[in-house]
Amino acid sequence: MQRTTLVTGASRGLGAAIALEQAAQGNKVAVNYCSSNDAAEQLCARIRLAGGVAMPFQADVRDEAQIDHMIGEIEKALGGVDVLVANATGPQPMLSIEEQTWQAYLDQLEFFVKSPLLLLKRVLPGMRQRSFGRIINIGSEVMELGNPRFANYVAAKGAQLGMTRSWARELGPTGITVNLVAPGWIPVERHAEAAADELEAYRLGVPLGYQGAPLDIAKMVAFLASDEARFLTGQKFSVNGGNTLS
Ligand SMILES: NC(=O)c1ccc[n+]([C@@H]2O[C@H](COP(=O)([O-])OP(=O)(O)OC[C@H]3O[C@@H](n4cnc5c(N)ncnc54)[C@H](OP(=O)(O)O)[C@@H]3O)[C@@H](O)[C@H]2O)c1
Numbered sequence: 334m335q336r337t338t339l340v341t342g343a344s345r346g347l348g349a350a351i352a353l354e355q356a357a358q359g360n361k362v363a364v365n366y367c368s369s370n371d372a373a374e375q376l377c378a379r380i381r382l383a384g385g386v387a388m389p390f391q392a393d394v395r396d397e398a399q400i401d402h403m404i405g406e407i408e409k410a411l412g413g414v415d416v417l418v419a420n421a422t423g424p425q426p427m428l429s430i431e432e433q434t435w436q437a438y439l440d441q442l443e444f445f446v447k448s449p450l451l452l453l454k455r456v457l458p459g460m461r462q463r464s465f466g467r468i469i470n471i472g473s474e475v476m477e478l479g480n481p482r483f484a485n486y487v488a489a490k491g492a493q494l495g496m497t498r499s500w501a502r503e504l505g506p507t508g509i510t511v512n513l514v515a516p517g518w519i520p521v522e523r524h525a526e527a528a529a530d531e532l533e534a535y536r537l538g539v540p541l542g543y544q545g546a547p548l549d550i551a552k553m554v555a556f557l558a559s560d561e562a563r564f565l566t567g568q569k570f571s572v573n574g575g576n577t578l579s
Protein backbone atom coordinates (compact mmCIF):
# COMPACT_ATOMS: atom_id res chain seq x y z
CA MET A 334 0.00 0.00 0.00
CA GLN A 335 1.37 3.40 -0.97
CA ARG A 336 1.65 5.62 2.07
CA THR A 337 2.83 9.16 2.66
CA THR A 338 6.03 9.69 4.61
CA LEU A 339 7.28 12.98 5.98
CA VAL A 340 11.00 13.10 6.71
CA THR A 341 12.14 16.24 8.52
CA GLY A 342 15.61 17.55 7.72
CA ALA A 343 15.82 15.48 4.55
CA SER A 344 17.88 17.78 2.34
CA ARG A 345 21.07 15.91 3.22
CA GLY A 346 22.63 13.45 5.67
CA LEU A 347 20.61 10.64 7.18
CA GLY A 348 17.32 12.33 6.30
CA ALA A 349 18.10 12.27 2.57
CA ALA A 350 18.96 8.55 2.74
CA ILE A 351 15.75 7.85 4.68
CA ALA A 352 13.71 9.76 2.08
CA LEU A 353 15.34 7.89 -0.81
CA GLU A 354 14.64 4.54 0.82
CA GLN A 355 11.04 5.48 1.62
CA ALA A 356 10.53 6.27 -2.05
CA ALA A 357 12.24 3.01 -3.03
CA GLN A 358 9.74 1.21 -0.80
CA GLY A 359 6.93 2.80 -2.81
CA ASN A 360 5.85 5.55 -0.44
CA LYS A 361 5.15 9.15 -1.42
CA VAL A 362 7.74 11.31 0.28
CA ALA A 363 7.53 14.81 1.71
CA VAL A 364 11.10 16.09 1.86
CA ASN A 365 11.29 18.73 4.57
CA TYR A 366 14.14 21.22 4.73
CA CYS A 367 14.74 24.57 6.37
CA SER A 368 17.18 26.49 4.18
CA SER A 369 18.72 24.07 1.63
CA ASN A 370 16.14 24.51 -1.10
CA ASP A 371 18.40 23.40 -3.97
CA ALA A 372 19.46 20.21 -2.21
CA ALA A 373 15.86 19.31 -1.40
CA GLU A 374 14.78 19.98 -5.00
CA GLN A 375 17.64 17.85 -6.31
CA LEU A 376 16.75 14.97 -4.00
CA CYS A 377 13.13 15.07 -5.16
CA ALA A 378 14.23 15.17 -8.81
CA ARG A 379 16.41 12.12 -8.18
CA ILE A 380 13.49 10.25 -6.61
CA ARG A 381 11.16 11.17 -9.46
CA LEU A 382 13.74 10.09 -12.03
CA ALA A 383 13.75 6.67 -10.38
CA GLY A 384 9.94 6.50 -10.70
CA GLY A 385 9.08 7.64 -7.17
CA VAL A 386 6.92 10.43 -5.81
CA ALA A 387 8.54 13.21 -3.78
CA MET A 388 8.06 16.91 -3.15
CA PRO A 389 10.06 19.41 -1.11
CA PHE A 390 8.39 21.29 1.76
CA GLN A 391 10.12 24.17 3.48
CA ALA A 392 9.54 24.70 7.20
CA ASP A 393 11.50 25.37 10.34
CA VAL A 394 10.27 22.36 12.30
CA ARG A 395 10.74 24.21 15.60
CA ASP A 396 7.94 26.59 14.70
CA GLU A 397 4.31 25.57 15.26
CA ALA A 398 2.79 27.85 12.61
CA GLN A 399 5.27 26.68 9.97
CA ILE A 400 4.56 23.04 10.84
CA ASP A 401 0.84 23.65 10.59
CA HIS A 402 1.22 25.26 7.17
CA MET A 403 3.60 22.56 5.91
CA ILE A 404 1.39 19.64 6.95
CA GLY A 405 -1.58 21.35 5.30
CA GLU A 406 0.39 21.61 2.06
CA ILE A 407 1.51 17.98 2.29
CA GLU A 408 -2.05 16.83 2.85
CA LYS A 409 -3.20 18.71 -0.24
CA ALA A 410 -0.37 17.46 -2.44
CA LEU A 411 0.40 13.94 -1.18
CA GLY A 412 -2.38 13.00 1.24
CA GLY A 413 -2.30 12.63 5.01
CA VAL A 414 0.99 11.80 6.68
CA ASP A 415 1.08 8.07 7.58
CA VAL A 416 4.74 7.86 8.51
CA LEU A 417 6.46 10.66 10.43
CA VAL A 418 10.24 10.54 10.68
CA ALA A 419 11.48 13.23 13.11
CA ASN A 420 15.07 13.53 11.99
CA ALA A 421 16.03 17.20 11.66
CA THR A 422 18.90 18.58 13.67
CA GLY A 423 20.59 21.93 13.95
CA PRO A 424 24.19 22.56 15.05
CA GLN A 425 25.37 20.26 17.82
CA PRO A 426 28.05 22.24 19.69
CA MET A 427 30.35 20.35 22.05
CA LEU A 428 30.72 22.39 25.24
CA SER A 429 32.35 21.86 28.61
CA ILE A 430 30.13 22.19 31.67
CA GLU A 431 31.63 25.63 32.27
CA GLU A 432 30.69 26.66 28.75
CA GLN A 433 27.20 25.19 28.84
CA THR A 434 24.19 27.40 29.39
CA TRP A 435 20.52 26.57 29.82
CA GLN A 436 20.00 28.02 26.37
CA ALA A 437 22.44 25.47 24.92
CA TYR A 438 20.19 22.73 26.34
CA LEU A 439 17.03 24.43 25.10
CA ASP A 440 18.52 24.65 21.61
CA GLN A 441 18.75 20.85 21.47
CA LEU A 442 15.39 20.28 23.15
CA GLU A 443 13.81 22.43 20.43
CA PHE A 444 14.84 19.85 17.83
CA PHE A 445 14.46 16.59 19.69
CA VAL A 446 11.50 17.22 22.01
CA LYS A 447 9.54 20.31 20.97
CA SER A 448 9.62 19.67 17.24
CA PRO A 449 8.59 15.98 17.37
CA LEU A 450 5.78 16.94 19.77
CA LEU A 451 4.43 19.70 17.50
CA LEU A 452 4.68 17.43 14.46
CA LEU A 453 2.92 14.55 16.21
CA LYS A 454 0.09 16.77 17.43
CA ARG A 455 -0.48 18.03 13.89
CA VAL A 456 -0.55 14.61 12.18
CA LEU A 457 -2.25 12.66 14.97
CA PRO A 458 -5.90 13.42 14.11
CA GLY A 459 -5.41 12.01 10.58
CA MET A 460 -3.57 8.96 11.87
CA ARG A 461 -6.32 8.29 14.41
CA GLN A 462 -8.92 8.59 11.66
CA ARG A 463 -7.07 6.11 9.45
CA SER A 464 -6.20 3.84 12.42
CA PHE A 465 -2.64 3.73 11.16
CA GLY A 466 0.48 5.63 11.96
CA ARG A 467 4.20 5.18 12.28
CA ILE A 468 6.16 7.66 14.38
CA ILE A 469 9.89 7.18 14.07
CA ASN A 470 12.15 9.43 16.09
CA ILE A 471 15.81 9.53 15.14
CA GLY A 472 17.72 9.39 18.41
CA SER A 473 21.36 8.61 19.06
CA GLU A 474 23.68 6.20 20.79
CA VAL A 475 25.09 9.07 22.90
CA MET A 476 22.45 8.34 25.54
CA GLU A 477 24.27 5.08 26.29
CA LEU A 478 27.77 6.46 25.85
CA GLY A 479 27.37 9.63 27.93
CA ASN A 480 29.80 11.52 25.71
CA PRO A 481 31.67 14.20 27.68
CA ARG A 482 31.31 17.88 26.72
CA PHE A 483 28.05 17.01 25.01
CA ALA A 484 25.46 16.95 27.81
CA ASN A 485 23.31 19.52 26.00
CA TYR A 486 22.80 17.08 23.10
CA VAL A 487 22.82 13.91 25.23
CA ALA A 488 20.14 15.24 27.57
CA ALA A 489 17.84 16.11 24.68
CA LYS A 490 18.35 12.69 23.08
CA GLY A 491 17.55 11.08 26.44
CA ALA A 492 14.37 13.08 26.76
CA GLN A 493 13.43 12.05 23.23
CA LEU A 494 13.67 8.38 24.19
CA GLY A 495 11.51 8.81 27.29
CA MET A 496 8.93 10.67 25.24
CA THR A 497 8.96 7.90 22.61
CA ARG A 498 8.15 5.28 25.23
CA SER A 499 5.37 7.32 26.79
CA TRP A 500 3.77 8.08 23.41
CA ALA A 501 3.98 4.40 22.46
CA ARG A 502 2.03 3.34 25.53
CA GLU A 503 -0.55 6.08 25.07
CA LEU A 504 -1.07 5.47 21.36
CA GLY A 505 -0.84 1.66 21.42
CA PRO A 506 -4.61 1.09 21.39
CA THR A 507 -4.98 3.28 18.28
CA GLY A 508 -2.75 1.17 16.01
CA ILE A 509 -0.12 3.92 15.87
CA THR A 510 3.39 2.73 16.72
CA VAL A 511 6.18 4.92 18.08
CA ASN A 512 9.82 3.88 17.96
CA LEU A 513 13.27 5.39 18.10
CA VAL A 514 16.21 4.56 15.87
CA ALA A 515 19.55 5.28 17.55
CA PRO A 516 22.37 5.61 15.01
CA GLY A 517 26.02 5.30 15.86
CA TRP A 518 28.43 7.76 14.29
CA ILE A 519 27.47 7.58 10.64
CA PRO A 520 29.65 9.96 8.62
CA VAL A 521 27.56 12.38 6.55
CA GLU A 522 28.39 15.60 4.70
CA ARG A 523 28.91 17.60 7.91
CA HIS A 524 31.63 15.16 9.02
CA ALA A 525 33.78 15.84 5.95
CA GLU A 526 36.35 17.58 8.15
CA ALA A 527 36.43 14.91 10.86
CA ALA A 528 39.97 14.03 11.91
CA ALA A 529 41.24 10.68 10.64
CA ASP A 530 42.45 9.65 14.11
CA GLU A 531 39.03 10.42 15.61
CA LEU A 532 37.29 8.31 12.98
CA GLU A 533 39.78 5.49 13.54
CA ALA A 534 39.41 5.60 17.33
CA TYR A 535 35.65 5.31 16.96
CA ARG A 536 35.91 2.50 14.43
CA LEU A 537 38.16 0.46 16.72
CA GLY A 538 35.45 0.43 19.39
CA VAL A 539 32.77 -0.91 17.06
CA PRO A 540 32.41 -4.70 17.33
CA LEU A 541 31.71 -5.02 13.60
CA GLY A 542 34.88 -3.04 12.88
CA TYR A 543 33.53 -0.37 10.56
CA GLN A 544 31.31 2.68 10.57
CA GLY A 545 27.81 2.40 9.20
CA ALA A 546 26.39 4.21 6.18
CA PRO A 547 23.23 6.33 5.97
CA LEU A 548 21.53 3.43 4.17
CA ASP A 549 21.88 1.30 7.32
CA ILE A 550 19.68 3.80 9.15
CA ALA A 551 17.31 4.15 6.21
CA LYS A 552 16.75 0.37 6.08
CA MET A 553 15.84 0.23 9.77
CA VAL A 554 13.45 3.14 9.34
CA ALA A 555 11.94 1.42 6.29
CA PHE A 556 11.28 -1.70 8.29
CA LEU A 557 9.69 0.20 11.17
CA ALA A 558 7.51 2.10 8.70
CA SER A 559 6.29 -1.10 7.06
CA ASP A 560 3.29 -3.27 7.84
CA GLU A 561 5.68 -6.04 8.92
CA ALA A 562 6.67 -3.97 11.97
CA ARG A 563 3.10 -3.80 13.28
CA PHE A 564 3.97 -5.48 16.61
CA LEU A 565 6.90 -3.20 17.48
CA THR A 566 6.36 -0.10 19.57
CA GLY A 567 8.09 1.89 22.28
CA GLN A 568 11.49 0.46 21.35
CA LYS A 569 14.95 1.87 20.79
CA PHE A 570 16.78 0.26 17.87
CA SER A 571 20.54 0.81 18.00
CA VAL A 572 22.03 0.82 14.52
CA ASN A 573 25.70 1.10 15.38
CA GLY A 574 27.55 -2.13 14.66
CA GLY A 575 27.18 -3.16 18.30
CA ASN A 576 28.93 -0.06 19.66
CA THR A 577 26.70 0.16 22.72
CA LEU A 578 27.12 -3.47 23.81
CA SER A 579 28.25 -3.39 27.40
N1 LIG B 1 25.12 11.37 11.40
C1 LIG B 1 25.36 10.82 12.57
O1 LIG B 1 26.47 10.34 12.85
C2 LIG B 1 24.29 10.73 13.62
C3 LIG B 1 24.55 9.95 14.76
C4 LIG B 1 23.56 9.84 15.74
C5 LIG B 1 22.36 10.51 15.58
N2 LIG B 1 22.14 11.29 14.47
C6 LIG B 1 20.85 11.96 14.36
O2 LIG B 1 20.35 11.78 13.05
C7 LIG B 1 19.59 12.92 12.66
C8 LIG B 1 20.13 13.47 11.33
O3 LIG B 1 21.49 13.85 11.54
P1 LIG B 1 22.45 14.16 10.30
O4 LIG B 1 23.82 13.84 10.78
O5 LIG B 1 21.93 13.50 9.08
O6 LIG B 1 22.28 15.76 10.20
P2 LIG B 1 22.70 16.78 9.01
O7 LIG B 1 23.43 16.07 7.95
O8 LIG B 1 23.33 17.94 9.68
O9 LIG B 1 21.29 17.22 8.39
C9 LIG B 1 20.43 18.02 9.14
C10 LIG B 1 19.17 18.26 8.35
O10 LIG B 1 18.25 19.00 9.16
C11 LIG B 1 17.80 20.12 8.42
N3 LIG B 1 17.45 21.21 9.33
C12 LIG B 1 18.27 21.97 10.11
N4 LIG B 1 17.55 22.84 10.83
C13 LIG B 1 16.25 22.63 10.49
C14 LIG B 1 15.04 23.21 10.90
N5 LIG B 1 15.02 24.20 11.81
N6 LIG B 1 13.89 22.76 10.36
C15 LIG B 1 13.90 21.76 9.43
N7 LIG B 1 15.02 21.17 9.01
C16 LIG B 1 16.18 21.59 9.54
C17 LIG B 1 18.93 20.45 7.47
O11 LIG B 1 18.38 21.13 6.35
P3 LIG B 1 18.70 22.67 5.97
O12 LIG B 1 20.11 22.75 5.50
O13 LIG B 1 17.71 22.99 4.92
O14 LIG B 1 18.50 23.48 7.22
C18 LIG B 1 19.39 19.05 7.09
O15 LIG B 1 18.58 18.53 6.07
C19 LIG B 1 19.67 13.90 13.83
O16 LIG B 1 18.54 13.74 14.66
C20 LIG B 1 20.92 13.46 14.56
O17 LIG B 1 20.89 13.83 15.92
C21 LIG B 1 23.08 11.41 13.51
